[in-house]
Amino acid sequence: MYRIVKKRVLNPTVTMMEIEAPIVARKAEPGQFIILRVDENGERIPLTIAAYDREAGTVSIIYQIVGATTEKLNHKEEGEYIQDFVGPLGRATETEGLKRVAVVGGGVGTAIAYPVAKKLHDEGCHVDLIVGFRNKDLIILKEEFEAASTNLIIGTDDGSYGKKALVTELLQEQIDAGAKYDRVIAIGPVIMMKFVCELTKKYNIPTVVSMNPIMIDGTGMCGGCRLTVGGETKFACVDGPEFDGHQVDFDEAMSRGAMYRDFELHAREETCNLFKQEVK
Amino acid sequence: MPNMSLKKNPMPHQDPVVRAGNFQEVALGYTKEQAIDEAQRCLHCKNMPCVSGCPVMIHIPEFIAKVAEGDFEAAYQIIAQDSALPAVCGRVCPQETQCESKCVRGIKGEPVGIGRLERFVADWHNANATEKAVAPAPNGHKVAVIGSGPSGLTCAGDLARKGYEVTVFEALHLAGGVLVYGIPEFRLPKSIVQKEVDGLKELGVKIETNVVIGRSITIDELMEEMGFEAVFIGSGAGLPMFMHIPGENLKGVYSANEFLTRINLMKAYREGADTPIMDLKGKKVAVVGGGNVAMDAARCSKRLGAEVYVIYRRSEAELPARREEVEHAKEEGIIFKTLTNPVEILGYHNPDDRRDPKNGSVCGIKCVEMELGEPDASGRRRPIVKEGSEFDMEMDCVIMSLGTSPNPLIKSTTKGLEINKKGGIIVNEDGLTSREHVYAGGDAVTGAATVILAMGAGKTAAKAIDEQLKNK
Numbered sequence: 001m002y003r004i005v006k007k008r009v010l011n012p013t014v015t016m017m018e019i020e021a022p023i024v025a026r027k028a029e030p031g032q033f034i035i036l037r038v039d040e041n042g043e044r045i046p047l048t049i050a051a052y053d054r055e056a057g058t059v060s061i062i063y064q065i066v067g068a069t070t071e072k073l074n075h076k077e078e079g080e081y082i083q084d085f086v087g088p089l090g091r092a093t094e095t096e097g098l099k100r101v102a103v104v105g106g107g108v109g110t111a112i113a114y115p116v117a118k119k120l121h122d123e124g125c126h127v128d129l130i131v132g133f134r135n136k137d138l139i140i141l142k143e144e145f146e147a148a149s150t151n152l153i154i155g156t157d158d159g160s161y162g163k164k165a166l167v168t169e170l171l172q173e174q175i176d177a178g179a180k181y182d183r184v185i186a187i188g189p190v191i192m193m194k195f196v197c198e199l200t201k202k203y204n205i206p207t208v209v210s211m212n213p214i215m216i217d218g219t220g221m222c223g224g225c226r227l228t229v230g231g232e233t234k235f236a237c238v239d240g241p242e243f244d245g246h247q248v249d250f251d252e253a254m255s256r257g258a259m260y261r262d263f264e265l266h267a268r269e270e271t272c273n274l275f276k277q278e279v280k
Numbered sequence: 281m282p283n284m285s286l287k288k289n290p291m292p293h294q295d296p297v298v299r300a301g302n303f304q305e306v307a308l309g310y311t312k313e314q315a316i317d318e319a320q321r322c323l324h325c326k327n328m329p330c331v332s333g334c335p336v337m338i339h340i341p342e343f344i345a346k347v348a349e350g351d352f353e354a355a356y357q358i359i360a361q362d363s364a365l366p367a368v369c370g371r372v373c374p375q376e377t378q379c380e381s382k383c384v385r386g387i388k389g390e391p392v393g394i395g396r397l398e399r400f401v402a403d404w405h406n407a408n409a410t411e412k413a414v415a416p417a418p419n420g421h422k423v424a425v426i427g428s429g430p431s432g433l434t435c436a437g438d439l440a441r442k443g444y445e446v447t448v449f450e451a452l453h454l455a456g457g458v459l460v461y462g463i464p465e466f467r468l469p470k471s472i473v474q475k476e477v478d479g480l481k482e483l484g485v486k487i488e489t490n491v492v493i494g495r496s497i498t499i500d501e502l503m504e505e506m507g508f509e510a511v512f513i514g515s516g517a518g519l520p521m522f523m524h525i526p527g528e529n530l531k532g533v534y535s536a537n538e539f540l541t542r543i544n545l546m547k548a549y550r551e552g553a554d555t556p557i558m559d560l561k562g563k564k565v566a567v568v569g570g571g572n573v574a575m576d577a578a579r580c581s582k583r584l585g586a587e588v589y590v591i592y593r594r595s596e597a598e599l600p601a602r603r604e605e606v607e608h609a610k611e612e613g614i615i616f617k618t619l620t621n622p623v624e625i626l627g628y629h630n631p632d633d634r635r636d637p638k639n640g641s642v643c644g645i646k647c648v649e650m651e652l653g654e655p656d657a658s659g660r661r662r663p664i665v666k667e668g669s670e671f672d673m674e675m676d677c678v679i680m681s682l683g684t685s686p687n688p689l690i691k692s693t694t695k696g697l698e699i700n701k702k703g704g705i706i707v708n709e710d711g712l713t714s715r716e717h718v719y720a721g722g723d724a725v726t727g728a729a730t731v732i733l734a735m736g737a738g739k740t741a742a743k744a745i746d747e748q749l750k751n752k
Contacts, residue, residue: 023496037453043546043555044453068554084453086490216541216555219451219492220687221461223520223535233529235519238688252529255640259531262637263556 001081002036005058010140014064014108015074016050022057024049024087030115031093031210031242034059035218037084038072045069046215048112048187048241049088059087062111062140068267089218090241093185093208095119100126102174102184103149104167104196107133109188112210114141116185118148126150128179130170132192136161168195181205186245190257194250201246209245211236213257227253283320286389291396296611300582303465303549306608307371310393312350315400319347321385321392329382330394335736336434338362340379340394347397356405359398364437364480365430365735367406367472370399372463373732374602406475415484419443421749424508426493426690429457430731431722432514433480434738435745440483442746447508448480449491454545457516458723459731461545462537464576466583470544494689499697499718509752510717510745513705514738517723518687522680523568527625532558532642536569536577536681543580558677561585566645566673568622569681570594573728575605577679578614588614589673593621593650593663619650621663623670625678645675683728690724702727711741719745 006018024034033048051060063070076082093116101120105113110131121127129149133139134157145152154162155170163170171184184207186196193209200207215225218237225236230247234240292308293299299306310318322344330340339358346355359366375381375395383391421444425432428450436446454460456473481487491497493515502508520535522528539557542548546555565581567574570592581588590609592599596618599606610616626644630636649669652661686703698706698714704727705720707713713720721737723729 023491027496041547041552041554043553084490086451086453086492086496088495089492216538216546217452217461219495220519220689221516222538222541223522224538226522226529228529233522233524238519252640256529256531258637259558260556267554267556 001083002085003081004076004078005056007076007078010062010111011138014062014111014138014140016060016062016111017073017076018053018058018060019082019085020057021059021085021087024059024085025052025054025057028052028059028088029092030095030119032088032090033212033218033241034061034085034087035089035215036061036073036082036086038069038076039083042072042083043069044084044216044218046089046212046218046237048210048212049115050111051115059085062108064108066268067264068271071268071271086218090237091239093119093242095123095125098123098125098182100128100179100181102128102130102171102179102181104171104184104186104188104192105129105131106167106188106192107138109192109210110145111141113185113187114144114148116187117145121148121150128153128174128181130155130167130174132156132165132167132170132188133161134158166195167192168199171196171199175203175205183208184245185210190250190254193245193248197245197248197250207245208242209248210242211240211248211253213253214259227256282323283317285321288321288390288393288396289314289318291393296608296613299466300612303583305469306466309403310396310400315347315352315397316350318393318397319344322348323384325384329384330379330392333379333382335378335732336362336739338379338398343401344392344394344397347401352401352404353409355401356409359401362739363735364434364738365476365731366398367402368430368459368468368476369732369735370395370397370402371468371472372730374730376603378732406472413479413482415482416441416443418445418484419750421445421752422447422508423510423512423745423749424449424502424506425512425514426499427451427457427514427516427722427724428455428477428487429514429516429722429734430459431734431738431741432457432512433476434735435512435514435721435742436485436738437480437483438739438742439745440480440485442750444746444749445484447486447488449493449497450487450489451492452545453489455487455489457514461541462573462576464540464544464580466579467576492689494693499690499694499715503717509749510719512711512738512741512745513690513713513718513720513724514722514734515687515690515724517684517728518703520680520684521682523622523682525622525624527627527642528680530625530627530642531640532677533625534677534679536567536573536679537684539577539679540573540580549580549584557584560677563587563676564674565589565677565679566591566622566675567679567681568592569683570599570601570618571681571683571728572601572605574679574681575601575609577681578609579612581677581679582612582614586677589617589675590614591617591620591622591645591647593619594660595619595652598660617647619652619663620647621650621665622647622678625675626672642675642678644672645678646670646672684723686724686727694718709740710744711737712744717748
């Protein structure tokens with residue numbers, strides 16, 4: 001069992017949890033992920049590592065409530081325990097030798113972009129951190145982002161904060177203004193990563209994306225997390241989760257990601273009803 | 281006077297029609313009377329050919345003699361000297377190609393039902409024995425075992441019985457490896473695996489779940505920082521293989537590993553499970569491959585309500601699965617399309633509605649007919665495509681059961697660990713790898729094989745580790 005040391009609501013649907021998991025904290029690096037199960041009957045879900053504290057032996061995760069499992073997780077409070085927490089899994093982000101990087105994040109993906117930006121920034125790289133949200137109320141981790149970037153650019157879909165623009169438009173502006181990037185790292189919804197890659201391809205900027213497909217074991221056994229990269233089948237759990245964005249078949253990834261959408265919607269509704277009954 | 285009946289006592293089974301709709305165990309096991317009657321068929325040959333057919337060399341005629349006398353606990357103690365997992369092996373070992381294939385009674389008639397007797401004895405012990413195993417006095421040596429599948433559990437058990445302080449590291453949340461994520465409940469009830477694991481804990485074995493060796497902790501750290509004097513790698517088979525044909529990443533294409541893990545480990549077949557699996561009621565499923573894993577996937581699909589086809593490129597005689605599994609599958613209504621090979625998985629695409637949720641889902645499979653040519657390197661006749669034989673079958677789900685390739689995690693994080701060109705860890709006859717004090721066995725070495733071979737490897741390594749450490 002793994003104790004929830006801290007729970008911090010970042011916006012109405014996004015929450016950060018710090019979990020006591022010394023074995024994971026010892027080795028965790030930006031770009032890697034964990035797999036957790038909330039309870040005995042729980043499914044295994046992968047979540048990217050948002051932060052870690054090796055001395056305290058804790059690992060932070062940030063999740064958006066999208067399905068039954070994240071709903072259940074969100075009902076856990078500080079001091080309570082979750083059933084299973086395993087990692088770090090996948091390969092760490094490669095940051096060596098990078099001088100100027102645009103880290104592009106969208107929605108809850110910005111939370112995952114944060115440790116990558118921080119590492120690059122700590123290593124002396126010039127980091128343009130471009131993050132996009134639907135509106136002002138959904139903006140998360142603003143102070144952390146500021147501390148982890150040379151230049152923080154926030155955009156919203158409705159213009160309620162920063163510029164009314166998509167992250168691709170914000171990135172385009174930087175490129176137009178003469179920014180020369182060694183690499184773009186895009187983390188967020190698959191559709192966002194797809195369009196970022198379409199843009200950077202035009203300028204031949206090497207682009208890395210972090211894929212978050214459906215997964216079960218996460219250790220290279222089930223093959224559920226496969227995707228097509230450069231015409232070859234790759235496994236996000238051991239070959240990734242980061243891949244050359246110009247090679248990834250995003251349409252396939254989106255289609256595969258929707259495999260259990262009906263089940264998810266139904267399961268979440270049921271879980272919500274269950275919690276409502278408990279409250280009564 | 282031995283029982284000279286030419287036939288084995290038949291194994292009582294759940295009715296095929298009934299069992300195709302549930303996940304309860306198919307084979308029900310012998311009664312006491314049946315076991316004693318079957319045990320009396322053994323001729324107690326002096327040279328014991330059966331023992332030479334057993335990868336862990338169980339003293340077969342001795343335990344059978346005790347069964348014939350009705351002393352089942354004594355029979356169990358004899359098996360337990362050599363096998364850490366008798367209730368498992370009695371169910372899933374391919375006895376027909378091992379011990380029973382050497383049985384003299386098999387020359388004229390059927391061999392003694394050794395596997396069925398082993399199962400009976402183990403089940404009897406589990407149901408009736410009251411004495412708990414006692415952890416022996418510690419000998420002061422620490423050994424790490426990676427993976428809690430059949431090879432790891434065997435190695436851990438053998439060492440623990442000799443007083444070693446053994447820690448088993450398991451990547452998943454539950455111990456048992458393939459016994460819990462791969463082999464279905466109806467062939468091997470999970471309560472039996474749990475009993476075997478609990479037995480090891482009573483012997484003092486520590487089991488650390490949720491630890492991925494190679495990621496959470498490396499082998500070097502186990503030895504240099506954590507004080508383990510030897511390591512046994514029993515990390516099992518790795519990533520599933522695919523055919524590299526179009527359509528393999530459509531929605532509704534599973535690897536057998538994923539499909540079985542969802543069902544067996546995550547219990548997706550149960551009402552109210554958090555882990556989803558495709559709703560297969562009234563749907564058509566094609567399982568590609570002909571091994572035991574393919575049979576497990578096919579029979580699980582059947583139990584989820586599907587019409588199931590097994591597609592295999594050679595003829596029925598070459599099916600690598602155990603005969604018994606093929607027979608069981610047929611009884612349950614699974615349709616075998618042998619001498620057939622898929623060339624493409626067909627996907628649904630609605631040109632008028634890009635948002636149609638069915639887009640990108642499996643809707644069929646394109647196959648070719650095969651015929652058998654000259655024998656190939658494996659000695660089996662090579663399947664050749666029949667020209668112009670292409671045909672389509674409607675399908676909703678395709679399960680690829682083509683074997684696995686070794687997991688790259690441990691080899692990529694352990695310096696000096698040599699692997700062969702197929703990715704398996706190279707070991708000598710003692711199970712020793714190219715790294716000092718590091719041993720390996722099971723599928724991580726051989727590629728996908730059987731439970732009992734993995735157990736044999738765990739046993740061999742335990743013996744070698746003991747020889748090496750006891751005099752230190």
